[in-house]
Amino acid sequence: MTDRTTNLMLILIAAALWGLLLRPAFAPAPARAAEAEPFITNPNPRFANPVVKFSPNNGHLYVVDNGGFVYLVDPITLDMKRSVRLVPKP
Numbered sequence: 001m002t003d004r005t006t007n008l009m010l011i012l013i014a015a016a017l018w019g020l021l022l023r024p025a026f027a028p029a030p031a032r033a034a035e036a037e038p039f040i041t042n043p044n045p046r047f048a049n050p051v052v053k054f055s056p057n058n059g060h061l062y063v064v065d066n067g068g069f070v071y072l073v074d075p076i077t078l079d080m081k082r083s084v085r086l087v088p089k090p
Contacts, residue, residue, distance in 0.1 A: 051064040054075065061075040064086075072082040 053062045061073040063071040063073055068086045070084045071080050073080055
């Protein structure tokens with residue numbers, strides 16, 4: 001009886017290993033996203049090419065837009081803490 005049980009267990013283990021080995025051969029092709037417009041569209045031209053700088057000393061995130069504004073942003077919540085307008089000297 002134990003010889004028959006041992007053979008049955010070995011056959012089940014061998015079948016499981018073959019199943020794991022052959023599983024990638026029967027896997028469907030991965031889905032691909034369709035080509036489309038970018039997810040985020042920005043209607044404001046001031047933020048067309050913002051400059052983003054992260055300061056590792058104090059953990060602040062600075063964003064500078066094309067209009068001369070500097071924004072201090074919380075890097076975790078992305079809430080704006082402060083904004084300052086840079087005015088060039090005459």
